[in-house]
Amino acid sequence: MKKAIEMAQVISQKPLGNDIYDMILHAPQVAREAVAGQFVSVYAKDASKLLPRPISLCGIDREAGTIRLVYRVTGENTGTKEFSQLTDGDEIRIMGPLGNGFTVLPGKKAFLIGGGIGVPPMLQLAKDIKAGVAQGLVDDNGEKTGEIPAIQIVMGYRDAATFLLDEFEEQGESFVATEDGSVGTKGNVMDAIRENVLEADVIYACGPMPMLRALKEYAAQQGMECYISMEERMACGIGACLACVCGSKDKDEHSNVHNKRICKEGPVFDAKEVEL
Amino acid sequence: MNLSVNIAGVTWKNPVTVASGTFGSGAEYSEFVDLNRLGAVTTKGVANVPWPGNPTPRVAEVYGGMLNAVGLQNPGIELFCKRDISFLKQYDTKIIVNVCGHSTEEYVEVVKRLQDEPIDMMEINISCPNVKEGGIAFGTDPKAVEAITAEVKKYAKQPIIMKLSPNVTDITEMARAAEAGGADALSLINTITGMKIDIDRRKFVLANKTGGMSGPAIHPVAVRMVYQTAQAVHIPIIGMGGIMTAADAIEMLLAGATAVSVGTANFVDPHTSEKIVEGIEAYMMKYGVEDINELVGAVHA
Secondary structure, three states: OOOEEEEEEEEEEEEEEOOEEEEEEEOHHHHHHOOOOOEEEEOOOOOOOOOOEEEEOOEEEOOOOEEEEEEEOOOOOOHHHHHHOOOOOOEEEEEEEEOEOOOOOOOOOEEEEEEHHHOHHHHHHHHHHHOOOOEOOEOOOOOEOOOOOOEEEEEEEOOOOOOOHHHHHHHOEEEEEEOOOOOOEEOOHHHHHHHOOOOOOEEEEEOOHHHHHHHHHHHHHHOOEEEEEOOOOOOOOOOOOOOOEEEEOOOOOOOOOOEEEOOOOOEEEEOOOEEO | OEOOEEEOOEEEOOOEEEOOOOOOOOOOHHHOOOHHHOOEEEOOOEOOOOEOOOOOOOEEEEOOEEEEOOOOOEOOHHHHHHHHHHHHOOOOOEEEEEEOOOOHHHHHHHHHHHOOOOOOEEEEEOOOOOOOOOHHHHHHOHHHHHHHHHHHHHHOOOOEEEEOOOOOOOHHHHHHHHHHOOOOEEEEOOOEEEEOEEOOOOEEOOOOOEEEEEOHHHHHHHHHHHHHHHHHOOOOEEEEOOOOOHHHHHHHHHHOOOEEEEOOHHHHOOOHHHHHHHHHHHHHHHHOOOEHHHHOOOOOO
């Protein structure tokens, strides 16, 4: 997948509540190449903010040439605050698509699990699985090669300020956990799985580290496959600076140590390969 | 119009290289940058054996800059020679291999391994503040600087660039020590040690607590140190520290650097190094400068 740097044009932007924003960008070069689970580097205009912000792709519309970013504003005077103030027609520099997306195992019943700001990338994955076009279900020519798996969606939020939930419900049976119990199961995504007695063959997940750790352990106990999307502070976004590494079980071919680059070999990893 | 410069007998087609640690060995950036356009590529530091580096988080953004504490993660000299040197040999650019180590013996081992490799220069990192076990001691003590320089010079068949730390009281003292030890060139500045604290969590942002600060915020410090060093020694200087634009690069040349190195700016825009080459050409056209070397140290009161 070829990476591009392009000036993306803002098509629309709206707040989803609790500092979460939903922005659609016209970025045809990125959209053409991207798959679910990949991310883009977004550069701030404020020259005092040097580093690109890695943001996962919540949506990819290859025909319209657009991508959708659903992201959290991390505070006042931040790059994400600047992004949230962009309006229709504004331009913003991006690089992408970066990293490797999810590869779906044909015919294997799947949990799609998202936690907090790890929720957005799971939406495009759900859509692509349902349409049978996810990576792993089609060959290089776009021909369908594998059986479309059944999916169940489990989303974890802090409180009643959920986001994207209605869109997940359109894609498949969806379950919710909230830390304060205001919506769905009280607790985390693991509590929702147990309370609803859910079962699957494989997990695809993105979310905070405690959630990923719990899922890795659960998958090992259940003998399930588990693919997780990881996050770390990045600088270059393309594998050169070695800032965003995670520990790996085996010696990595590139690094020659037990480290993998999240931006390059990830962000999606087989949970068995990485040390959390 | 001549853009080529001579650094310790090695002719670069133009005075622009990339700073060690910001560019890997060029493979990732070659998707965006035509490496043939650069005077030289300076690789990420390499040691005698693979180093795993520091825990994460390894980077933090600060106002006008960033901190890094990557900890010199590297694949070790053997894999580096096989993979990275042969990759760079595909391009028409000079190859500068940055060397790191915890001890004189480790530096020497790498230098010996590189002496018959098809590389053009070596840059010795004696200043990286991330490495607790030795970097600081070498780079901040003039006797140690002179000794390590003399030691690597015994084995290197290529010219040796000593990379100086700015975390010292008097940079010229270190520069003179390196020159006395036989250094063929100097590069400066390495990063300035900094710290960032997350006030909500009341924790250090970097796992390593401290990190090396780079980026445009340190540029004036770098210009001052390059100027002072150029007054103090007779060997050529590769100036670096917060170079974001051709204007920043030209400042460095005027301060006394013969070449410049683009570091953190690669993260801001992967095309920066190429753009700086173009920008220097445009400046020379504008002011009718026939030879880039006319600019070196041309600042006056």
